Amino acid sequence: TVSANAKKLRFANAGQGADGWLGLGPVTVGAGGGTDTTAPTAPTGLTSPSRTTTSAALSWTASTDDVGVAGYRIYRGATQVGTSATTSYTDTGLSPATSYTYTVKAYDAAGNTSAASAPVTVVTLPSSAGGLVLDDFDGDPAYPSAARNDLGRWTGGNCFLNGGGSGAVSGGALSLRYDNCGWFGSDVNADLSAYTHLVVRIKGAAGGEQAHFNLGLGGVSKVFGDFTLDGGGHPAVTTAYQDIRIPLAANGIDRVSPGQLAMGFWYGGNSTVTIDSLSFQ
Incomplete structure (x- = not known):
C-alpha cells in the first residue's frame, strides 16, 4: 500500500501541470485473488443409451468443482474425439459391429482436468441392424388388447401393478411396474438361425433392475443380469x-x-x- 498522503511524480513532459507535477491519491497494491488449482471430480455413470451401425450415444452424471465445470472431454481409447458442455455426446463415423471403449474427463475454466470416468464399451450395430422385431410397442398391434406381437403371435402379461395387471404401453414403450410379482411372455416360434443376438432396449426407474427378473428363451432361463454379453460382461439396467x-x-x-x-x-x-x-439382430 502506498502512503495515503498524495505523492508527486515528476514527468519529463511538463505539460501535465503548471509545474510539471501530477498529484496522485491513495494507491493500494493488493496481492490479488488465489489461483484455482482444484480439479473437478471424475464423471460417473458413463453409459451408452443408444447406438447405430456408425454412431454411439454417451451420457454420464455431472462432475462437481469448487468454481465450476467448464466442459467434458470424450475419449475413444486414448484418443480425444470431442468435447461437450453438457453430460451427453454422440460419437459418429464408426464401423458397424465394432467394439469401442470410451472414457470422459471434466475440466474447469482454469484448465484443471479430472481423472477419467470408469470406461464403457460400446458395440455398434451390424449392417443388417433392421433384424427381426418381436415387438416395438408402437400400438400396432395394440398391447394387451390385441394379444399379438409384431410377429402376429401371442403376447401378454399378468400380476403387474399397472395396466390391469398386464403392464401398460405409453409413448411407444411397455412399462412393467412390479413388486415381487409379474410375468410377461411373447411367442417367437420362428427359426432364428440368421440372427446372432437378442436385443432388449430397456431402462429402469432406479437402475439395477437386472437382478429383479429372469429371462427365458430357447431352453435357457436365468436372471437377466447373469447372461453373458460380448466381451464377457453382464447386463446392467440403468435409468437411461x-x-x-x-x-x-x-x-x-x-x-x-x-x-x-x-x-x-x-x-x-x-x-x-x-x-x-x-428384437433379434
Missing part, C-alpha cells in the same frame, strides 16, 4: 435406455426352436422397467 445385446449361441439359446420369450419378476425386487423394443 440402452440396447442390451445378448448373444444367442454364447448363452446356449436354441436358435432353431426358441419357443417363447418370457420374463418373470419373482426375485424380491420392486420397481418399474420400461421396454422400448425386443
